[in-house]
Amino acid sequence: MSNQKMKIIxxxxYQVEIGSILESSFSNVLSAFxxxxxxxxxxxxxxxxxLDYLITSFNELARAEIVLLPTxxxxxxxxxxxxxxxxxxxxxxxxxxxxxxxxxGLVSDMGGFIASVYKRGLKFINVPTSLLGMVDAAxxxxxxxxxxxxxxxxxTFSHPSHIFIDPLFLATLPGEEIFNGYAEMLKHALIQDKDLWLKIQKIHSENDLIQLDVIHSSVLIKxxxxxxxxxxxxxxxxxNFGHTIGHALEGYQLNKRQISxxxxxALGMCAEAHxxxxRKFISLEEFRDIExxxxxxxxxxxxxxxxVPEIISFMYQDKKNYSGKILCSLLKGIGSAVYDIEINEAEIGEALLHLNLLANNPN
Ligand SMILES: NC(=O)c1ccc[n+]([C@@H]2O[C@H](COP(=O)([O-])OP(=O)(O)OC[C@H]3O[C@@H](n4cnc5c(N)ncnc54)[C@H](O)[C@@H]3O)[C@@H](O)[C@H]2O)c1
Structure with missing residues (x-):
């Protein structure tokens, strides 16, 4: 990893730096404080x-106060x-x-919120440590x-001034969490970049997912x-492709069999691709490929x-809705997406039951 060149967006x-944090501008940014x-x-x-790695690598952080959030x-x-x-x-x-x-993503979502409203806004920096945080949430x-x-x-909408993405932090991230990040990488490819889709859909190893160029392609799309x-x-x-149904499933499951x-x-993308x-926005062949x-x-x-009705009830709270309609982003081919499409309860129900079919009849 360390012989890969730092990538800057x-x-x-704001600015995103992807590569070893030791070789980034992090130290200069800290000096300003x-x-x-x-x-x-x-x-x-x-x-x-x-935390230890960060604090011991940068003397300026020896005096930092630490705030611990529950996981x-x-x-x-x-x-x-x-x-x-x-x-x-x-x-x-x-x-x-x-x-x-x-x-x-939990820390950057909450920490960003905390920073952006405290005293009408403090400066903040994101150092994401999960793959999902690196390619998306941060x-x-x-x-x-x-x-x-x-x-x-x-x-709130408020940008961190800098985002430092160092894949070294992923060394301790559990394997299933790496695949959580993969879901958002697949989303970025599906909505915007067919070539990236063809490349990353073949990746099955954690090590191949955390390469700088793969992370960089995904970050660049966002x-x-x-x-x-x-x-x-x-x-x-x-x-938000995959998120109308995805968020509803995540919220519904929160007090049951919690899912990340x-x-x-990933489940939401499968259902929304369905x-x-x-609607014939994508072909059956394209759907089978995604599935x-x-x-x-x-x-x-x-x-x-x-x-199904309770899961659908979560979708009515989605922030993208208006006029009581459930609005969704859908695919228009692989590498292209459309937004603000009204979807109805019958087609959502059918898509959810398709997920159930896949769960009970794996190929
Ligand atoms: N703001 C956005 O644009 C955006 C986009 C996507 C997701 N999100 C949000 O992000 C959250 C999901 O993010 P996530 O998947 O990173 O979840 P998370 O922050 O809960 O992290 C997942 C798990 O990995 C652990 N972890 C993180 N880094 C680690 C490391 N280096 N070593 C060991 N353990 C580590 C965490 O403690 C946690 O147990 C959700 O709340 C979601 O809504 C926000």
């Missing part, structure tokens, strides 16, 4: 696995944010101070928390879309007929 308002407080937000696992999506809630804001007040944090979010300026089991209902539509007025919605975000998105196929790629890497989950 300069986007509007000498004389100011630095707070590092971690969760339990990134505290144990990633897991159930804790992406206001009550936890409230405790962090109280801690920031105890530390006398001011608007000139810096927050570093060191963790997966980028794009969407920060947020869940409310009453509904995903990301409270949030940053380009966000530069064109930072506040999700239109085009950016294609990044990446896994839920709707795309039924085979997803089922090769992600376990399907059984969904009983009587669960």
């Amino acid at each position: 300069k986007a509007t308002n 000498s004389g100011h407080k630095i707070i590092i937000i971690v969760d339990e696992n990134t505290h144990d696995n990633c 897991g999506e159930k804790n992406k809630v206001m009550e936890v944010c409230f405790q962090v804001w109280q801690a920031l007040t105890e530390y006398n944090v001011s608007r000139k101070d810096l927050i570093i979010n060191l963790g997966g 980028i794009g300026g969407k920060n947020g928390i869940d409310l009453e089991g509904y995903k990301n209902q409270l949030g 940053t380009k879309i966000i530069d064109k539509d930072p506040l999700e007025g239109g085009l950016r919605k294609i990044l 975000h990446g896994h839920a998105v 709707i795309s196929m039924k 085979a790629t997803i089922t090769a890497s992600f376990p399907m989950v059984s969904i009983e007929l009587d669960e």
Whole structure:
């Protein structure tokens, strides 16, 4: 990994550096905060696995205050944010101070939210430590928390000034978490880049997924879309492919058999590709290709007929909806997507039952 050259993406308002953090501009960025407080937000696992490396590599961090978040999506809630804001007040944090979010999507979503509203906004940096964080969650300026089991209902648009992506942190990430990141990489390829789809759909090893060029291709797709539509007025919605049904499954399962975000998105993409196929936006052959790629890497989950109405009820809370309609991004071929498509309960139900069929009749 270390012999791969650092890749830098300069986007509007922020910069992404992909490669060893030791060779990045991280140290220079920290120097700009000498004389100011630095707070590092971690969760339990990134505290144990990633924090030491960061602190011992950069002298400027020896004086940092550490804020520990409880691990897991159930804790992406206001009550936890409230405790962090109280801690920031105890530390006398001011608007000139810096927050570093060191963790997966939970830490960057919550840490970004905490930073962006405290004293009307502190500067923050994301150092993602999960593959999903690196290719998706840490980028794009969407920060947020869940409310009453509904995903990301409270949030802000505010970019970290820098995102430092160092695959070294992935050494301690469990294998299934690597595949959660793969789900978002597949999404980026499906909505925007057929050649990338043809390349990454063949990847089955964790090691091949965490190569700088593969991560870079995925990050580039997201940053380009966000530069064109930072506040999700239109085009950016294609990044939500797989998420209308995915978020509903994730929220529905939260108090039952919890599934991870990446896994839920993989299932959601399969279901939304099913709707795309039924509407003849993609061919049956393209759908089979997507279905085979997803089922090769992600376990399907059984969904009983009587669960369908409750799962659909979660979709009515989706932030992309208006006028009481469920609006979704669908595929228009592989490498192309459309947004704001109204989908109905019958076709959602059919797609969910197709997932059930796959769970009970694996090839
Ligand atoms: N803001 C966005 O644009 C955006 C995009 C996609 C997902 N998300 C959000 O991101 C979250 C999912 O992110 P995630 O999959 O990274 O989940 P996560 O942050 O919960 O991390 C998954 C697990 O891996 C652990 N972990 C992380 N890095 C580790 C490391 N280096 N070593 C060992 N363990 C490590 C975490 O502690 C956790 O147990 C969801 O809340 C989702 O809604 C946000």
